[in-house]
């Protein structure tokens with residue numbers, strides 16, 4: 001076993017600070033954004049008093065390193081492409097047949113965590129790994145993430161589309177806006193809609209059409225801003241800066 005891989009295995013056998021199981025009794029050590037460490041770390045990155053405490057920052061960064069140690073290749077994808085995350089912490093089994101690419105479990109939750117970490121800590125030191133890892137997770141969302149579980153945030157097209165949109169807003173490049181636009185178009189396509197399973201709560205934000213509307217509104221705001229930018233500067237204008245796009249809706253947990 002290569003030294004790097006051996007170190008990764010040893011690291012995964014140690015419990016990180018902020019280790020978390022859900023539910024508290026008889027639960028599982030989930031890794032993802034809805035029930036696991038990614039979600040806990042993401043919330044902590046939004047707490048300014050915590051970020052002024054050097055001990056807390058050390059624990060948060062150690063937690064993010066632990067999350068990153070779980071990165072895997074999607075089964076069947078080129079070796080070293082990475083970007084995929086298992087559902088539970090400490091899992092050493094690679095290339096499980098069950099590849100979940102949802103906000104609640106898997107790569108989309110990693111995108112939000114790593115983009116926020118990049119925003120908070122910048123690109124120096126540990127931070128050099130954050131945005132490239134977020135982009136690898138984004139590639140998995142782009143290739144695997146047009147879900148049939150409905151339009152929702154938790155395990156639906158809008159949740160995964162927002163991950164692509166978040167990468168564009170983090171300055172990862174115009175292709176991520178293009179990709180989020182394609183997810184928006186897919187959401188509005190009747191043939192795609194007919195493939196959706198019926199969510200338990202079809203109008204809700206977490207499972208249903210409220211998420212689809214929220215996502216399309218944000219993508220439209222970005223697209224309109226880009227058109228105005230090109231019209232005002234001429235056709236040679238570069239991509240519009242995400243920071244100049246007015247936010248129309250947004251929703252809790254995804255954006256500060």
Ligand SMILES: [Zn+2]
Pocket residue numbers: 034102103104105154155
């Ligand atoms: Zn879910």
